[in-house]
Amino acid sequence: MAMALYAPGLGYYANSSTKFGQMPSSGSDFVTAPELTPMFGRTLAAQVAQALDKTGTDTVWEFGAGSGALAGQLLDALAALGTKVARYRIVDLSGTLRARQQLALAAHGDRVEWLSELPETMQGVVVGNEVLDAMPVQLLARVGGAWFERGVVKAPDADGWSWQDRPTELRPPVEVTGDHDYLTEIHPQAEAFMATLADRLTQGAAFFIDYGFPEAEYYHPQRHMGTVMCHRAHMADGDPLSDVGLKDITAHVNFTGIALAGQNAGLEVLGYCSQARFLLNCGLLTHMEQGTPAQRAMAAHLVHEHEMGELFKVIGFAVGAPWDAIGFAEGDRTHTL
Known part of the structure; x- marks a missing residue:
């Protein structure tokens, strides 16, 4: 999985294929929430703004920024909220995606910086949308x-x-x-990533959005075929040994393992809930009311139970004493981890 996704020049995330987009005709393989509707980033911005305020930081870190759509949405929405963001730092292993991000975010100037690895110490609010599922299992x-x-x-x-x-x-x-x-x-790599992040994040918070389950559901006796899945041209298949390097390979996230890895390394869990509940807590309905019927229809995909609303979860962490994060105000499921 590591080689198929990240081998220089050959791996899926290291080659020049389009990857992200709403339609197969664009040459893309799958769509993520920020490509689906800008309301995703605008809504997430409310939580990021609160976290920047609570932690006394002014830097946003995004891991695996994809097309750059989420970064643009967050920067615009945070500016509209009057939240100061001195730096927006993107950590991404893909050189080809970095070039796409730089083009998409050119209007934001030198506030946006790119890194290929974590620094020894960091402060700020970390965001990762569909990052953990791409870590080799x-x-x-x-x-x-x-x-x-x-x-x-x-x-x-x-x-x-x-x-x-x-x-x-x-x-x-x-x-x-x-x-x-x-x-x-x-998931040893994802759990090691959480431990490293906890070690280096000296002030701030972190939020990860991804599809997955708590441990009791992940290892349910009836889930006997695992969760590894491949995506290409908006079609899914279960054979990672075919077309290696030409399609995405993912696995669902064991959120209990992620929570324990963070806790064991010193982070505090702020909350864990479905994406639907998180976005509603952060004000998605207000954004939908202000949109056109077509825009509301696209945003509804984020919260419908049979689409992204229930399968996707959000987990939050804080450095130091926890605080009441607005995204988990209702529907918190931390007790299920």
């Missing part, structure tokens, strides 16, 4: 009652790739009841 397979790590090898008799299992001491973080064959993922 490890596959664990229970076959005939024994656990194996599932890896990738060169196909023995043909071009391409094949799966291969090897015995392992690795296990899911909770016991998966039953004795049926079972495929799932563990």
Whole structure:
């Protein structure tokens, strides 16, 4: 997964394909919330503004900024709210996406800066939309009652790739009841990222929006095929061994693991809830009322339960003592983690 997504010049996020956009005709593979409607960023800005105020910081950090759409929406909305943002720093591994972001954000001048890695120390409010799901996972397979790590090898008799299992001491973080064959993922890289972020964020807060579940749902006995999925031309498939480097590979987020990794490294959890509840708490309805019927219809995709509203979750963290974040004012599910 790491090679398929990030190998220089060849990986999906390292090549020049379009990736983000609303329609397959644009050459894109999938749409994220900021491309769907600017109301996403305008609404999220209310939480970012509160967090900047509560933490006494003036810098926004975005991880994996995609097309740059969310950065532009946040910068415009924060300015409209009268919130001072001295710097907007984007941490992105993709050189081709960085070029697209620089073009999209040129009007914001040198307030926007790009980094390829985390600095030793940082202060500010961190935002990550659909970042954790793109962090490489490890596959664990229970076959005939024994656990194996599932890896990738060169196909023995043909071009391409094949799966291969090897015995392992690795296990899911909770016991998966039953004795049926079972495929799932563990997320050491995403959890290590949270620990590193917690170590280096000396003042501020962080908010991550992504699709996933708490641990009890993630490792439910009936979820026996895992969550790895690929996306290309707005179509989904479950075969990461085909068209390697030409399509996105993702896995759902285990939000319990993310919360524990942050907590164990010193962060405080501000809240955890569905994307729908978070955006409604932050004032999405007001933005929708001010929009056209077509704009309201697009924004509704963000909160409809059968679309992005329930599958996507938001988790927030703070450095130091927690405070009442507006995004979690109602519908907080931290107790389910």
